[in-house]
Amino acid sequence: MCRLFIGADPDQWEAQTRSMRLDGLCTSVRLERFFWEVLEEIGQRDGLSLSRLVTRLSRESAEAGHDPANFASFLRVCCGRYLALQLAGEVPREPDSPIADLDAEAILDRERGRRMAARAAAQGQA
DSSP states (O other): OTHHHHTSOGGGGOEEEEEEEETTEEEEEEEEHHHHHHHHHHHHHTTOOHHHHHHHHHHHHHHTTOOGGGHHHHHHHHHHHHHHHHHTTSSOSSTTSOGGGSOHHHHHHHHHHHHHHHHHHHHHHO
């Protein structure tokens, strides 16, 4: 099983630090190359440069009250959610389908429903 992961291109987990300006403040973010590539793909879907996407995520994360000290982890989770939502059929695989056009509330409601059903099933098996 592990061979599938161990045999991957080591460049994918090479950490890269990128300097950028987030809402006028110069900062740097360190992520593995894999995550930078996924973020670039997400941004391209909505016509956003990587810097503009990260700035937008930073702003909206702060508005939601998230801990800014955990921003790199937040970006990794954004990438994982994007890929998982594609697998679940919630985000079209076609790169020309903007994320902004999706009904986020409906997707979140369906996710909550699936989690509740999974919990209920797990409790029924206990």
